[in-house]
Amino acid sequence: MKVSVVGLGYVGLPLAIRLSLLKHSVVGIDKNLGKINLLRIGKLPFAQDEPHLKEYFKKSKKQNNLKFTNSFEGLKTSEIIFVCVDTPVVAQKPDYHSLFSAIKSISKYLSASQIIVLESTIAPKTTRDLIVPTIEKNTGKKLNNDFFVAVAPERIRPNYIFKQLTTLPRIIGVSQEKIIPKLKKVYSQITSGDLDFTDLLTAEVAKTVENTYRDVQIAFVNEIALACEELGVNVWEVRRLVNKDPFKDIHRPGAGVGGHCIPKDPWLLVSSLRRAKLNLIKNARNINDSMPNHILDLLKSAIKLKGQNLKKTTVVVFGYSYVEDSDDTRNSPTQSLVELLTKNKISFKIHDPFVPQYKKIDPYQLLTKSDALVIMVKHTNYKKLNLSEIASLMRTKIIIDGRNLIDKKKAEAVGFLYKGVGNV
Ligand code: SAJ
Numbered sequence: 001m002k003v004s005v006v007g008l009g010y011v012g013l014p015l016a017i018r019l020s021l022l023k024h025s026v027v028g029i030d031k032n033l034g035k036i037n038l039l040r041i042g043k044l045p046f047a048q049d050e051p052h053l054k055e056y057f058k059k060s061k062k063q064n065n066l067k068f069t070n071s072f073e074g075l076k077t078s079e080i081i082f083v084c085v086d087t088p089v090v091a092q093k094p095d096y097h098s099l100f101s102a103i104k105s106i107s108k109y110l111s112a113s114q115i116i117v118l119e120s121t122i123a124p125k126t127t128r129d130l131i132v133p134t135i136e137k138n139t140g141k142k143l144n145n146d147f148f149v150a151v152a153p154e155r156i157r158p159n160y161i162f163k164q165l166t167t168l169p170r171i172i173g174v175s176q177e178k179i180i181p182k183l184k185k186v187y188s189q190i191t192s193g194d195l196d197f198t199d200l201l202t203a204e205v206a207k208t209v210e211n212t213y214r215d216v217q218i219a220f221v222n223e224i225a226l227a228c229e230e231l232g233v234n235v236w237e238v239r240r241l242v243n244k245d246p247f248k249d250i251h252r253p254g255a256g257v258g259g260h261c262i263p264k265d266p267w268l269l270v271s272s273l274r275r276a277k278l279n280l281i282k283n284a285r286n287i288n289d290s291m292p293n294h295i296l297d298l299l300k301s302a303i304k305l306k307g308q309n310l311k312k313t314t315v316v317v318f319g320y321s322y323v324e325d326s327d328d329t330r331n332s333p334t335q336s337l338v339e340l341l342t343k344n345k346i347s348f349k350i351h352d353p354f355v356p357q358y359k360k361i362d363p364y365q366l367l368t369k370s371d372a373l374v375i376m377v378k379h380t381n382y383k384k385l386n387l388s389e390i391a392s393l394m395r396t397k398i399i400i401d402g403r404n405l406i407d408k409k410k411a412e413a414v415g416f417l418y419k420g421v422g423n424v
Contacts, residue, residue: 001186004029004075005082006102008039008068010047010260010328011119011154012084014161015190017056020066022189027067027074031101039068047327049354052162072105075114080186081106084119084154089264093271094123096130103131107138110147115179117150121211121261123268124204127151132175149175150183151200153207157261158326169193173203208272211265212281217251218262219284222291225253225422235422236404253422255376255402256291256333258322263288263331291421292336295402296344298419299372302398306371306417311345313396314370318363319377319403320352327354333402334376353381364393371396378403388414 001024005016008030016028030036035045042061047053060066067074075081083106085098099120106116116135118127132143141147151173156164170187172195174180180197187195198206221239228235239250257263266281303310322332329335334350341348349366352358367373367390375382382405391397391414399411401420411418 001025001080002078003027003080003082003186004078005084006030006072006075006106007083007085007098007120008035009084009086010158010161011156012082013039014050014053014056014156014165015082015084015119015154016066017053017060018162018165018190019186020060020063021056023063023065024186025065027069027078029069029072029074031070031105033070036068036070047158047161049325049327050159050161056162072109075106076109076111078114079182080115080117082117082119086260087120087122087264087268088260089267092267094126094268096122096126099131100134103134104138107135110135110139110141112146113148115148115150115182117152117183119152119154121153121207121265121268122151122204124201124208124272126204126272127173127175127200144176148179149200150179151203151207152183152187153203158323158328165191167192169196171196171198171203171206173198173200175200204272205269208265208269211261212269214251215257215262215266215288216281216284217249218254218257219287221251221253222287222421224250226294228422229424232424234408252404254291254333254404255295255421256336257288258330258332258335259328260330289336291402292333292340294421295337295374295376295400296340298400298421298424299346299374299398302372302400302417302419303396306396306398308371308396313346313372315341315346315348315372315374316363316366316370317341317348317350318352318373318375318382319379320350320355320358321377321379324378324403325354325380327356329355332376337374337376352377353379364389368393369395372398372400374400374402375405376402378405387411387416391415 003024004027005012006029008028016026020026038045085102087099088095155168225235235253242248242250266285270278303313320334321329350358351363351366397416399416399418408418
């Protein structure tokens with residue numbers, strides 16, 4: 001089948017490669033010419049460490065059935081146009097600049113009976129109230145006569161992209177049932193997971209709800225962590241005991257919630273409503289967004305306990321990406337912590353083994369003569385840290401553990417003052 005993928009990011013590029021390996025004729029479109037030029041010469045513009053991405057990209061290049069371009073003209077002959085552009089949230093409201101720029105460019109070349117599939121996560125009612133009217137206005141075509149629309153929200157996570165793309169079930173909302181067979185054909189090739197067909201609005205709601213649900217679950221355990229700190233118990237032991245109950249699944253407390261999904265999807269859901277207040281959901285967002293502040297509070301109390309002057313303290317922050325073993329820094333909690341440290345005039349250095357600007361310097365060198373180590377991301381590399389060596393290098397021995405990376409007793413055994421989220 002001839003298909004196009006618009007937006008070649010963490011979602012679109014793997015999808016385009018997957019479709020090419022499935023022998024479709026694919027046009028990969030992105031307005032960023034720099035990215036297109038890199039892809040044309042077989043270079044990955046991002047996620048170089050993503051499992052399988054390099055290998056599958058190379059394989060797909062050999063097949064010569066995936067063309068990269070910044071022109072939308074190539075989609076004229078596509079039966080399906082997958083839209084995978086970013087849909088960020090700014091000040092708790094959807095920012096659809098990329099989405100509308102893509103929709104307008106697609107409209108210029110839309111021909112007959114094409115299916116536009118929205119894989120980007122969008123607020124409920126966006127397709128019906130914004131996207132379809134924009135296409136009809138720009139083309140004079142009519143939905144379900146001249147073109148069709150589907151909402152098939154992506155379900156991938158950096159570091160597990162191909163595993164999730166090829167196995168997770170997919171929700172597919174359709175503008176008309178007659179496009180189900182064609183979508184069933186292509187998506188049953190993409191993933192071995194169930195395909196659940198529904199209407200456009202239900203698909204939009206289900207996607208925003210699934211990530212909102214996760215955000216509330218994480219906020220719950222972050223709040224329990226604060227309670228455990230006050231009560232003087234270890235939240236991780238409480239979590240272990242509670243999760244022995246097979247019907248419980250308490251998530252992991254930590255230094256905050258980042259990424260391109262969880263922090264924004266609750267606001268997409270909230271933005272679609274006029275009456276329902278969703279107070280629990282808004283509070284959960286605020287709790288998760290406050291965790292970097294809590295990290296700062298733990299740091300300040302540790303420095304005070306050690307009788308140090310905050311302004312003369314050097315802090316080393318481990319982890320800048322939003323999640324372990326990934327270079328993806330979107331909405332990273334460490335970004336918020338850095339702003340707080342700067343505001344409090346606390347000098348800091350950052351290390352991250354995956355993020356280009358922070359991976360070059362040796363972490364032990366960075367820690368030399370520093371006063372506090374703040375762990376924000378549980379990168380696998382950090383699990384091999386030599387605690388006694390670090391203790392001998394640091395000026396003041398403080399560890400603030402935002403991800404339960406370090407064993408508190410082992411840290412204290414080599415002289416650290418250890419404070420972890422939910423385990424102080
Ligand atoms: N986090 C916690 N505690 C947890 C889980 C995550 O603090 O118990 C933090 C992480 O450190 C990170 C953020 O939340 O900063 C998001 O982590 P995530 O594991 O949810 O990873 P995401 O953002 O890539 O979430 C995606 C979502 N998938 C899609 O949107 C398709 C989410 O619905 C999945 O549940 C998640 O991947 C997953 O579990 O794979």
